[in-house]
Amino acid sequence: MSVLSVEGLCVRYAGQQNPAVDDLSFSVEAGQTLALVGESGSGKSTTGFAILGLLPAQAQVRARQLAFAGQNLLGLSENALCAVRGGGIGMVFQDALSALNPLMTVGEQIAEAVRLHHPVSRAEARARALALLKRVRIAEAQRRLDEYPHRLSGGMRQRVVIAMALAGEPRMLIADEPTTALDVTIQAQILRLLADLQAEAGLALLLITHDLGVVAEMADRVLVMRHGRCLEQRDVLDLFNAPQHPYTRQLLAACPPVGSPV
Amino acid sequence: MNLPWRSIPLWLGALCLLAIGVAALAAPVLVGSDPLAMVARPYLWPGQNAAHWLGTDMLGRDLWSGLVYGARVSLRIGLEAGVCTALLGLAIGCLAGYFGGWVDNLLMRVTELFQIMPSLIFTLVLVIILGPRVDTLVLGIAATAWPNVARLARGEAQRLAGMEFVQAARVIGMSEARILWVHILPNALMPVLAMLAMLVGHAILTEAALAFLGLSDPNVVSWGSMIGAGRDVLRTAWYMTALPGLAIFFTVAALGLLGGALNDWLNPRRGGLQ
């Protein structure tokens, strides 16, 4: 059974003519990575937010099926959704600085995520936060626990965001442009970290990106989006070897050949 | 950007103000020429006498005439002081924001200074030094109320100064003064205009407070001075205090509604939290 299975997902913003996401279908298996690819405004981030019900109230979300581990997410109460958010599906954001609360220490924010999904004491949550920081390979994890986000480097902040996403021990991660805001060398480190974590826990990964280099490195399957629609959905090798849609060919042509040094 | 024609607060505020404004302008037609004339028995309560439906004060002057004539003074001071405040703040803010550097530094220190001085006491000092007249009241109020406007205008001017059309104007050799006049001022004007209703309301309230403390032009009657006069007979005839206060309240509330609606229109925001 797929971890996440989406069929006929439509998102429409009130007062807008064209749907932001139009009849999208895909599924993600445990241990597998599906990449949603497209330029900005293609609806790929909207798709990611729609799965967890994170879109503003003006957005109308409909789907024939939107199931996580066999559970229909669309019919869920807000309380049940809260359990899925972070507990079933973790989310990694693009801009780690703005994604972290500036007034709370890194440790507090991770511990909060732990305690939202596990009934543990404060001390235990803090210990788990420390373990999580070590798991995302932050140097001097003990000291970082009591730092505020603005004191950390961009790469470290992104690791904190990933640690927070893992705090509820989810079965799946949605990573929304996780490396776009980072330096090239840091990008590679973060991608490797994500891949390792995925392998360790057998996580399903929905990777949202505009970067075909990232896709080539990480993805098993690729879904190419434009104007909210799916243009093609293939195994990553097939796509790179024989793109079918002219738009995919354009995208590939605009990107350095696979395997060349970035 | 369309005016929110269906906004109830906007209409309510505008209509109230229109009614008050028309009453003030038409005062001689509406209530005769002299609000200070003694026309009936003193201490008539509202509703006691049909000819003087809001009653009379301790000197037998018709309160309704007093209110209508008071509107002329209060509105005039409010409008003039509000506009002066806006202009002063706009000028200082635009200069500081556009030129930046030491000009900005100096002007912002002065702004800070004026913001620190407790506004009402500062106004009291100015009006006492200059002598209480309508024009000195306007000046005294405007001289202490402008810092908030200046901060707003400065932010706008800073933003505009960095924009391409301003850069372009500089490249083609437009003088600084002309850029300020043509590009910065008109664009910084909009947010300040949205504030204007609030500024007028603030000025009316300040005038009332000054009059209540005994600083008003002795030659005219304003709502504030009516409250001040009524206070002495609060125990026996509280309506003399209540009525002018209500007039201030309705006027400023109308300004507040109008200002709020204009502000929402000019600085729209989306609702966020789910």
Added chain:
Amino acid sequence: MRALKAALWRLAQAVPVALMVVVLNFFLLKAVPGDMADVIAGEAGAATPEFMAQLRSQFGDDQPLPAQFIAYVKKVATFDLGWSFRYNASVASLIFDRLAATLLLMGLALLLAVLLGSALGVVAATTRQGWLRRLIGLFATLGFALPAFWLGLMIVVLFTLKLGWLPSSGLDTMGSDAHGWAYLRDVTVHLVMPVGCLAFSYLAMYIRLMHEAVRDVSQLDFVRTARAKGSSRRRQVWRHVVPNALVPVVTLTGVQFGALLSGSVTLETVFAWPGLGQLALAAVSSRDINLLLGLLFVTSLFVVVVNLLTEAVHGWLDPRIEHGARR
């Protein structure tokens, strides 16, 4: 050590502002038509030109302006703010005798207004009930429009004159020799109306500030992060949005403190509160410019001090403020 350094740094930054207050005060003093000699001559009834000249040299009014300024600064530095002829007492002592009463009134009113106003602002910004949001918004608009002193007079009519529940003037019952709990109770009863009225007049501002701050902060990414990790709505609001929204509210309390003081001044005269406002009223009615300028000076310095305090609170609330040095 770092905290001490930060405190000193802030203090150093306040010095130029304080100096500018002194300069402005000096020029206002010089702008007053007539000088001290005229005032004394007026009090005395009549004076010969020789006597006037003697007075002027005694007050230093015959010196050149810079010398007068230096003399003025020297006096101010020792908190010699001149003589009030209305009270026949030194201005400084008059003011400091009444400062505590004003502080008590304002402190309590601010506390009430901040707590209640912030809570209402949060509710207005987060409620899904449109009517509730509009009701609070309307309340804030009306609160802005009610002149505080008029509201004070009206509740005196209701609670003192009609119902006879509360005393309407002073800080305690005159001539009463109550002490201990009885005195405290007496003062509390006297505080109810002035504090309630002043708090109400501040309330509108805090509702509006908090409403806007919460609306702004709600749009920030970290709130979405909190949601994505499974926080309930209530938790998002109180744990993540509200602490961040309080930062600008605290800062603006400092910036607007001079304006807040104005409300206190008029209201004190309504309730015959023995504070600075009453002093201001007396100074206005007797045109005692010395006293009024002294008031302006002391209250301005007071605002500077409050600004320093709110900045310290700001630094404590927001770890991004690196203890003063940068900014």
